[in-house]
Amino acid sequence: MQFFEENDNEQTSVHDLVLKMEELITKCADSAVYMKKRLKEHYKDRVVITELNGVSNIVTFKVTASSILNDFYNQPKNMDTAEQKASIIKAAAKLIQSEIKEMPVGKDTYPSPVALSSLEEQTGFLPGSLSAFLSTLFSKNTNGVKKASI
Structure with a gap:
């Protein structure tokens, strides 16, 4: 165990x-x-x-979103700014990881060449939380290639 x-x-x-x-x-x-x-x-x-x-x-x-958010909420309130920032990043990473684990994925299929060449279809494979994170991380002027490359 x-x-x-x-x-x-x-x-x-x-x-x-x-x-x-x-x-x-x-x-x-x-x-x-x-x-x-x-x-x-x-x-x-x-x-x-x-x-x-x-x-x-x-x-x-x-690991559900509610348990991750509950753990985050119940953390000590007397943390310094660096600890708070690290805690927020860890909670966000756990939420994204949880959503990735919940995605239905079959190992018997692979995206077609058309899907791989389409920027829209590539980003369609991303879970919503990861897509939102990457949209926030990258400049709005970015054409989406950076996001799709993830």
Whole structure:
């Protein structure tokens, strides 16, 4: 469980967790089914496990906007300006990361060459929060190529 918590910023499969368990415990014979059961018991509704046929089940924490904003709101109020700024940036990054994780993505398809050459379609793949962040970050005079290159 510690490995999963420490590596939440990466996509981890149930199979990867079983292999890690076998690495740590030499005589461990846990199956993917058992690992999924243990994850659901331990984390309850705070974890999402994809259930796609023929694809490794990916495990990720379900971090909602409300929990991120609640954590941000409950921070100490006596922080200096630099700490407040860092805290705002971290909260924004967590919100964007949460939205990215919630996006439905299939590994079996890839955008067509037409979609890749269209600036409008490229930026259409971005989650709303990331698009808003990039629009704020880049000058309004930027033609969108910088935003699409992300």
